[in-house]
Amino acid sequence: MKLFICLFALVATVMTDTNSDLLKSANEQFTANLFGEAMAWIPNSSLVLSAFSLLSPLAQLALASEGPSHDEILKAIGMPNDDVTKQVIKDMGKQLRSVKGVELKLASRVYVGNDAELDDEFNAMSRDVFNSDAKSIDFSNDLAAAxxxxxxxxxxxxxxxKNLVDPILLRHSPxxxxxxAIxxxxxxxxxxxxxNTENKPFHLSLDETIKLPMMYKSDNLKYGESEALEAKLLELPYVGGETSLLIVLPNKIDGINALIPKLRNPAVLNKAIDEMRNTEVNVYLPRVKIESRSELDEILRKVGVEKLFTSEAKVTKLLKGKSLExxxxxxxxxxxxxxxxxxAAAANDVSLDIRAAFRTTIDLVADHPFFFALMCKSKQLNQNIITFTGVFMS
Known part of the structure; x- marks a missing residue:
């Protein structure tokens, strides 16, 4: 029998040090692996991806599985066993739901066919660990179900x-x-x-340039330069101080393809982030608007989740009396x-710009393809958790 999962994203209750460290390291490596494979799958294109949002549903499937498929999932998401997985995922949800200053909505649901029944233990675990509810639906009417x-x-x-689920995908009544949803x-x-926003040149490559709306502000921000990444880094904080957008801008106009493989090693990016320091920065950043649809089957196979998509899956603990793939x-x-x-904020910004004019400032001009990441910080543990990553090409 077939199971169809739909995952999408965007975009901290205190976690124990051990669980927080495990979540951070597991998320970093899984994010690096998944993002690297996704960019290899669709090179030279803008992309936004939330590997972080996959941790929860993949963990849910692991806990509903047995045998090799269960083990593969836990290995891919960096979890040692079921008990630790439950606690880390539960703590993760509490941490994100408590983030201050921004709007952050998390939701999870399991749709079950009218002729199927959710396993009682899985149902209770889904509510308790994943804050997920279940709803019966008639998959035989694919249009209405979609x-x-x-x-x-x-x-x-x-x-x-919009239109996450194509009715065609429900045609065989999963x-x-x-x-x-995040x-x-x-x-x-x-x-x-x-x-301050003006149309300015943006270099698609060494030979091709277009005009894009380029925003500008001057501010005291975390900034760094990494020799290992051959890039400049800038952190732009959101209201509340617990979330920020990290920009990693290659030094070379055509440097994005060289940067992406280096990001497969989370330690390199972490070192660059740790070395960032506050300084006055003139920031030139294009408006960004990206919507990505990623077919994750092959990408997940590349990071070791293979048997989940075969008859060896053995997802036996989700529905009563049924084994799924x-x-x-x-x-x-x-x-x-x-x-x-x-x-009003613009007026205040002008006065800050005037004061900044008497200081030494650094220019960061994002006028060619760059990498970005949304980070949520646990102030209690002073750790950044990357919730989604992307590349802006144009």
């Missing part, structure tokens, strides 16, 4: 993610559909004044980065 699931998805993501919206702690895995992710400011 409409119902898509309407729920839109509602959970402020109508940013037994269950797992849907995981929505993030935040305002800069200091907005980019709208009046995964037929498809999809992620839709959306991000928009703009000025997010008001006229």
């Amino acid at each position: 409409d119902e699931i898509n309407a729920w998805v839109e509602d959970q993501t402020n109508h940013r993610i 037994q269950a559909v797992l849907v995981n 929505y993030f919206k935040g305002e800069w702690s200091k907005p980019f004044p709208l009046i 995964v037929s498809s895995a999809i992620q839709r992710a959306y991000i928009e980065v703009n000025e997010q400011g008001s006229e």
Whole structure:
């Protein structure tokens, strides 16, 4: 029997030190692996991806599985056993739901066919660990079922993610559909004044240039330069101080393809982040708007989750009396980065610009393809958790 999972993203209750360290290291390596494979699958394209949002549904499937497929999933997401997985995922949800200053919505649901029944133990575990509910649905009416699931998805993501499920994917009446939604919206702690935005050159390559709306502000920000990455780094904080957007800009106009393989080693990026220091920076950043649809079947196979998509899957603990395999895995992710400011904030920004003019400043001009990551910080443990990553090409 087939199981179809739909996963999409965007965008901390104190975790124990051990669980927090495990979540951070597991997420970093899984993110690096998945992002690297996704970029290899669709090179030279803008992409936004939330490997972090996959940890929860993959863990859910691991706990519903037995045998090699169970072991493969836990190894891929960096979890040692079921008990630790439950505690880490539960703590992760609490931590993210408590993040301050931004809008962060997390939701999870299991749709079960009318002729199937959710396993009682899995149902209880889903509610307790994953904060997930279950709903019966008639998969035999593929159009109506797709409409119902898509309407729920839109509602959970402020109508940013539309048409996640194609009715064609439900045509063979899957037994269950797992849907995981993460929505993030935040305002800069200091907005980019709208009046500063101008169309400026953006280099697609050494030979091709276009004009894009380029935002500008001057601010005291964390900035760094990495010889190992051959790139400059900048951290832009959101209101509340617990989330930020990291920009990694290659030194060379055509340096993005050389940067991506280096990011497969999380230690290199971590070292560069640790060495960042506050300084006055003139920031030139294009507006960003990316929506990506990623077919994750092959990408997950590349990072070691193989048997889940075969008859060897043995997802035996999700539905009563039935063993399932995964037929498809999809992620839709959306991000928009703009000025997010008001006229009053712009006036305040002008006065800060004037004061900054008497200091030594650094220019960061993001006028060619760059990598970005949304980070959530646990202030209690002073750790950054990367929730999604991407590349902006144009």
